[in-house]
Amino acid sequence: DAMVIQNPRYQVTQFGKPVTLSCSQTLNHNVMYWYQQKSSQAPKLLFHYYDKDFNNEADTPDNFQSRRPNTSFCFLDIRSPGLGDAAMYLCATSRDGGGETQYFGPGTRLLVL
Amino acid sequence: GENVEQHPSTLSVQEGDSAVIKCTYSDSASNYFPWYKQELGKRPQLIIDIRSNVGEKKDQRIAVTLNKTAKHFSLHITETQPEDSAVYFCAASRSGYIPTFGRGTSLIVHP
Numbered sequence A: 001d002a003m004v005i006q007n008p009r010y011q012v013t014q015f016g017k018p019v020t021l022s023c024s025q026t027l028n029h030n031v032m033y034w035y036q037q038k039s040s041q042a043p044k045l046l047f048h049y050y051d052k053d054f055n056n057e058a059d060t061p062d063n064f065q066s067r068r069p070n071t072s073f074c075f076l077d078i079r080s081p082g083l084g085d086a087a088m089y090l091c092a093t094s095r096d097g098g099g100e101t102q103y104f105g106p107g108t109r110l111l112v113l
Numbered sequence B: 001g002e003n004v005e006q007h008p009s010t011l012s013v014q015e016g017d018s019a020v021i022k023c024t025y026s027d028s029a030s031n032y033f034p035w036y037k038q039e040l041g042k043r044p045q046l047i048i049d050i051r052s053n054v055g056e057k058k059d060q061r062i063a064v065t066l067n068k069t070a071k072h073f074s075l076h077i078t079e080t081q082p083e084d085s086a087v088y089f090c091a092a093s094r095s096g097y098i099p100t101f102g103r104g105t106s107l108i109v110h111p
Helices: none
Strands: A003-008 A010-013 A019-025 A032-037 A044-050 A052-055 A066-067 A073-078 A088-096 A108-112 B002-005 B011-016 B020-027 B034-039 B046-052 B056-059 B063-066 B072-077 B086-092 B105-110
Touching: A003 A088, A010 A019, A019 A032, A019 A088, A019 A108, A032 A073, A044 A066, A073 A088, A108 B072, B002 B086, B011 B020, B020 B086, B020 B105, B034 B063, B046 B056, B072 B086
Parallel strands: A010 A108, B011 B105
Antiparallel strands: A003 A019, A019 A073, A032 A044, A032 A088, A044 A052, A066 A073, A088 A108, B002 B020, B020 B072, B034 B046, B034 B086, B056 B063, B063 B072, B086 B105
16 A cells, blocks of 8 residues: 655665665656655755656755656665765655645665765 | 744643644745654654635644634644654645745653
């Protein structure tokens, strides 16, 4: 019954070594989001896709990229992870843009050594 | 853009007491206000939401109230239980715009 799936659940990488996180959804929702959440903080939106249209938040570092090859899948690429990128990364979906419930995946916890 | 303020940041109550978390928003065009509960190490999950055409909504021990004039909305939890302990996030959005989250409230329910 999982609706938003994230893999892996835990990812350990080395400083500067590229990493890719994946998200898939079975809801056929138009919008997919990537959030970064650090301890005791609210989720911080990195970017979102409305269908194939990519929308980057102004303060998202260039180090973070995303791909959405089809409706079901979305990837987060961190090109050169730094220690400050260690966080929980949450993927979410919504049927449409604002005014809709967001459904979150279980998250990927990233550790950078 | 929208700005959402959430208070308090931490709320500690005894089991059986009520808990109230308040949020204010800045964009008068916002019309959808969800509340998410996030337990430690888990995903945020919707617990209740309200749209701008109603002033109050209840679901068992949880209720949300909305004051459009004052631009604030509140989450009310009655008869709190230890399993209610979590971080609660409010959000505000409108059609075509991405939701804006509050900073979160850590609710601790003491047995």
